[in-house]
Amino acid sequence: MVLSHAASNSDVSVHSTFASRYVRTSLPRFKMPENSIPKEAAYQIINDELMLDGNPRLNLASFVTTWMEPECDKLIMSSINKNYVDMDEYPVTTELQNRCVNMIAHLFNAPLVETETAVGVGTVGSSEAIMLAGLAFKRKWQNKRKAEGKPFDNPNIVTGANVQVCWEKFARYFEVELKEVKLSEGYYVMNPEQAVEMVDENTICVAAILGSTLNGEFEDVKLLNDLLVLKNKETGWDTPIHVDAASGGFIAPFLYPELEWDFRLPLVKSINVSGHKYGLVYAGIGWVVWRNKEDLPEELIFHINYLGADQPTFTLNFSKGSSQVIAQYYQLIRLGHEGYRNVMENCRENMIMLREGLEKTGRFNIVSKDEGVPLVAFSLKDNSSHTEFEVSDMLRRYGWIVPAYTMPPNAQHITVLRVVIREDFSRTLAERLVIDIEKVMRELDELPSRVIHKISLGEESEANGDNLMVTVKKSDMEKQREIINGWKKFVSDRKKTNGIC
Ligand SMILES: Cc1ncc(COP(=O)(O)O)c(C=O)c1O
Numbered sequence: 001m002v003l004s005h006a007a008s009n010s011d012v013s014v015h016s017t018f019a020s021r022y023v024r025t026s027l028p029r030f031k032m033p034e035n036s037i038p039k040e041a042a043y044q045i046i047n048d049e050l051m052l053d054g055n056p057r058l059n060l061a062s063f064v065t066t067w068m069e070p071e072c073d074k075l076i077m078s079s080i081n082k083n084y085v086d087m088d089e090y091p092v093t094t095e096l097q098n099r100c101v102n103m104i105a106h107l108f109n110a111p112l113v114e115t116e117t118a119v120g121v122g123t124v125g126s127s128e129a130i131m132l133a134g135l136a137f138k139r140k141w142q143n144k145r146k147a148e149g150k151p152f153d154n155p156n157i158v159t160g161a162n163v164q165v166c167w168e169k170f171a172r173y174f175e176v177e178l179k180e181v182k183l184s185e186g187y188y189v190m191n192p193e194q195a196v197e198m199v200d201e202n203t204i205c206v207a208a209i210l211g212s213t214l215n216g217e218f219e220d221v222k223l224l225n226d227l228l229v230l231k232n233k234e235t236g237w238d239t240p241i242h243v244d245a246a247s248g249g250f251i252a253p254f255l256y257p258e259l260e261w262d263f264r265l266p267l268v269k270s271i272n273v274s275g276h277k278y279g280l281v282y283a284g285i286g287w288v289v290w291r292n293k294e295d296l297p298e299e300l301i302f303h304i305n306y307l308g309a310d311q312p313t314f315t316l317n318f319s320k321g322s323s324q325v326i327a328q329y330y331q332l333i334r335l336g337h338e339g340y341r342n343v344m345e346n347c348r349e350n351m352i353m354l355r356e357g358l359e360k361t362g363r364f365n366i367v368s369k370d371e372g373v374p375l376v377a378f379s380l381k382d383n384s385s386h387t388e389f390e391v392s393d394m395l396r397r398y399g400w401i402v403p404a405y406t407m408p409p410n411a412q413h414i415t416v417l418r419v420v421i422r423e424d425f426s427r428t429l430a431e432r433l434v435i436d437i438e439k440v441m442r443e444l445d446e447l448p449s450r451v452i453h454k455i456s457l458g459e460e461s462e463a464n465g466d467n468l469m470v471t472v473k474k475s476d477m478e479k480q481r482e483i484i485n486g487w488k489k490f491v492s493d494r495k496k497t498n499g500i501c
Helices: 040-048 068-077 091-107 126-146 163-172 192-198 221-235 323-361 386-398 426-462 476-495
Strands: 119-123 156-160 177-181 205-210 242-245 269-276 286-290 303-306 311-312 365-367 375-380 404-406 415-422
Touching: 068 323, 091 119, 091 286, 091 323, 119 126, 119 323, 126 163, 126 205, 126 242, 126 269, 126 286, 156 163, 156 192, 163 177, 177 192, 192 205, 192 221, 205 221, 221 242, 323 365, 323 375, 323 426, 375 386, 386 404, 386 415, 386 426
Parallel strands: 156 177, 156 205, 205 242, 242 269
Antiparallel strands: 119 286, 269 286, 303 311, 365 375, 375 415, 404 415
């Protein structure tokens, strides 16, 4: 080990990274350094800088898994050097992905006969899954229009304005118009009636969300299906449905098995789910499954020769890690239906406890529903003095990461805070969070007078040298509003790159 050997060079004669020159010079940010540094120093310096990141377990902004069992961590580490795309070399890994696709398709009630294999693929996340599903719809629609001798250059997708940003990406990257059903105050999901009204002959699919990113609410896929069946009958079109079950796909089958949202509905042709959300795997895995072979146009599939057998692939990228696929298989067989049900029930109970704790404070309106993704979305009853952005900002001091965001059109005047309940967010943490939110509210109650005083001092003290006798020219309310807007802009500008996921 370089650092532990005494040598004439003073840099390597020390035994501690912190006694070396490596901590005295700043690290390059833009250009690769000319010389190497010892591995211990590289590790320590990077590890130290990473300490400034938030704590993933306290990141209540994200649906993505932050804890797995140590046995699974071991499997992940032992397969970290396997490139998933080398199917020839790693046939067992390929087999495990195929097993996952089949298990998930059955979970979503795909109409498969006993020995039939499901049509689906593992992806990097729901975003890639949605790109693939969207491409399949677009190509199918184009093929049909071409065959009918009709124009095929103006496709659209109908969604709610609450869709996650990946749908906007799909629309822009693959040149499909996104027709969004606007939201309204108190109604934060896609209205199925309005969605079906917006469908026209160029609609490649209607996308429904099982578990809106904004408030966790499940959209009414059954009603959408029934209305669309009628419209298709009237018009002669056959507009299909895609269900974006990024979060809800691993929740509904266990908590609401009677809820019809999946392949039980005839117009549902494809479904995506994030393995890394309630599939309970670390970031980097999603799934898309199709109802049957006919729903995935053959020309989108690339055929790789795999051990003399045909290995069809349909993905956007080529190389990727194998660990997440293996971890998903671990969770499916380790937990089974029983284990997933237990985890989801725990999450729901902790969500109810948190919701009740927040209600008891008397300060918040709850905008999430009990049925849906286990999360609590809430807004201030009275935001004339403080905003949700301030609450979010103040909670960071206690270590909690709780995002605040405004709703999409036409409910953009509503701001909410959102706490996602994951498997590793225990009852104790939920109780602790309520206590800390109460503390923040008390601190904020002190804030207006303090802030107004400070502003007044800034304006007046130079002029009359008097820090106490200040004249407030604008009304307190006007001042307060300005401060809040300034703070809101500052916080939202900082948050622009983070988004919510
Ligand atoms: C409804 C919905 N769809 C899609 C996505 C994108 O998922 P991923 O992060 O797996 O790409 C999200 C992320 O939160 C989501 O909530």
